[in-house]
Amino acid sequence: MTDARDIARREVLVRGAWVITQGPLGTIADAAVHLRGGAIVEVGDWTALRAAHPELDVVGDGTGIVAPGFVNTHTHLSEALATGMGSELTLFEWGERIVGPLGAVLTQEDAAEGTALRAVELLLSGVTTVNDMFVHCNPGSHASVGVVDGIERSGLRAVVSFGAEDVADPALPPWAGVDEVLAEQFALERAAAEASARQVQAAVEAAATGAPDAGAPDAGAPDAAGTGLVSFRYGVGTLLGQSDALLAAGVAATREHGWAVHTHLAETREELVVASQRWRERTIDHADTIGLLDGPLIAGHAVWATDRDVQLLAERGTAVAHNPVANMILGSGVCPVPVLRRAGVLVGVATDGAASNDSQDMLQAVKMAALLQKVHHIDPSVIDASTVLRMATIDGARALGLDHLVGSLEPGKRADVVLYQDTVDVSVLHDPEGQLVYGASPRSVAAVFVDGRMLVSDHRCVSVDEAAQIERCRPLVRRIARASALAAEGWSRA
Known part of the structure; x- marks a missing residue:
């Protein structure tokens, strides 16, 4: 193949x-x-x-x-085989009734094949870099590691993370202990590092033999003989989805290992209410309280960020991934993009997951990033094409700490x-x-x-045979629909 x-x-x-x-x-x-x-x-x-x-x-x-190439600053390749379910649900309902059951049955094979499938869609909409958060709750599977295989096959540049949540349902005990969750984080980091090492070694060997794959040291490029395409971030699915013990362990791990973080913040109004009940402060404040904002962090959404939240994000150097299509489908609200950018917060554009968006078409997300602001503010001048294009390229690269490599020509x-x-x-x-x-x-x-x-x-x-990959994924789609009971519940007809 x-x-x-x-x-x-x-x-x-x-x-x-x-x-x-x-x-x-x-x-x-x-x-x-x-x-x-x-x-x-x-x-x-x-x-x-x-x-x-x-x-x-x-x-x-x-x-x-x-x-x-576009930099897609936030998606969930864990949803690659789950498009078209629950589009009339709120985010909280959708997470409980769709994402939870789906995540309980995902495997490394699902991750690898689903990633390769959606990579076709990403590439054919101009994406060259993707920031993924694979969310699952299948004990012992280390399902997120499969993403690395799919990324290598497709050739995309990627930042990978495991969007860990151990208490998705507060009424139930954690599906995994803190040690098990951290073990998968280390396994994913190791897989990403090994993939990058293989890529660099292949380029070095090609340069040594004078093959067409040879590097260009005279170009002055970083790692001119070749650079690894896969890197790792520590994932926090949502703050509310983690026990306080896991949140504390995660902050400690990011400090010890120098890991950047990928999470969600202030996505829905319900999130803020529940967070205030649990911690007596909203999620952005709590992320700061526990030290999660101390290092590099990119947060999906920030739809319900207040002016005070925006100032805090700017002071901490936290970046935001704007997901206009998913926010509209789930009725979550409108991200205050102009306010964030005026405050100095880096804002990238993102598709969000293939099930919360039902697509990985980045061109659609770029267009909606402009149109949503115009109609929300009833002002066509509130944002222009050049600004949105910058958000989807160099600003997205800066948000991920990759602007020394990509984002501009x-x-x-x-x-x-x-x-x-x-x-x-x-x-x-x-x-x-x-x-x-x-x-x-x-x-x-x-x-x-x-x-x-x-x-x-x-x-x-040409890196992934689209027709062949569709055929490879069809039985996996049917399996997860049945194993998760989403078919029995009427959410899937697969």
Whole structure:
């Protein structure tokens, strides 16, 4: 089975009518990006680059848009095989009636195959980096570790986390002890580190033999001979879903090991009420009280953040992942994006999980990030396309601490590049940023490079065979529907 590990890095020029760099060069007309050995070597005028490199293959005919790959700052690949259930439920109801039963039966195989399936959707909507939180409550399975296999096969750049919750139902005893939850965190961290080590070693070996996969040390790129694509964050599913003992152990572990954190904060009004009853303070305040905000942290949603909360997040350097589509489907509310950004909080754009969104289409999330604010404020000027595009690229990379590698097209950064071309969606380019945000669709995604490997070619994912992966996942979908009783409860017809 061919996957991303069989695809060599390419030295090419990627050409567009416009190159949106998100860097100091801004947006350049009739330009190109020179990729070599997984790094960006140069960005600039097409005519000059072509004259300097007449021998190189060219991707793009000069009619489309070249842009940095999107950074999807928050999703749940644990929901990869569970789309279309409970879309009329509130988040609290949905978590109890859908996510809980689903999480009790997920396995490493489900994680690996579901991740590979959704990777196709992510890549075909321009995503090159994904920040995942795998949520499950299947004792002894270490199901989250399977995500790493799916990520390696697909070739995506990823940050992985286990969204641990041990007391999802306060009326029941914890499904796992603190030691068991921490053991899975360590297992996932180890799997991510081993995957990155394999990727770096493969690039080093290719460089030593002069293979096409060779690095480009003269490009000045970090880890120019190759960089690992998978990294780890400590996951806290929700504060309310964890016992005080697990919260304390998690904070201690993040301090001891220097782990950054991925969690949810202030997603729903009900969350704030229950938190106030339990701790006499809301979740953002409690996260600060226990020291969870002391280190790098990205929080999904922040829909119900008050002005005081926003100031605290800004002071602590906490980043926020905005999930407009999921927030609308679940009726959670509207994230105060303009307020957060004015306060200096980094805000990225995200799809959220495939079941809370029913899609991993990042282009849809980017468009909704703009439209939701406009209609909520009844003001079309409250946010513009350039701002949203920045949130979905370089700001998302900064939120994850990856902006030294990705998020903009600059010499020395990794070659995570997307070409939008060939469709009506991007045929009229009076305003390339506006057309990409408001008009582009997955049909427009002609080519996607991650770390210099071309994973989408001629509008088709080549690292994962889409048809074959669908067939591999169909029996898994039926199994989880039956094993979780979601089929018996009427939530699934699989």
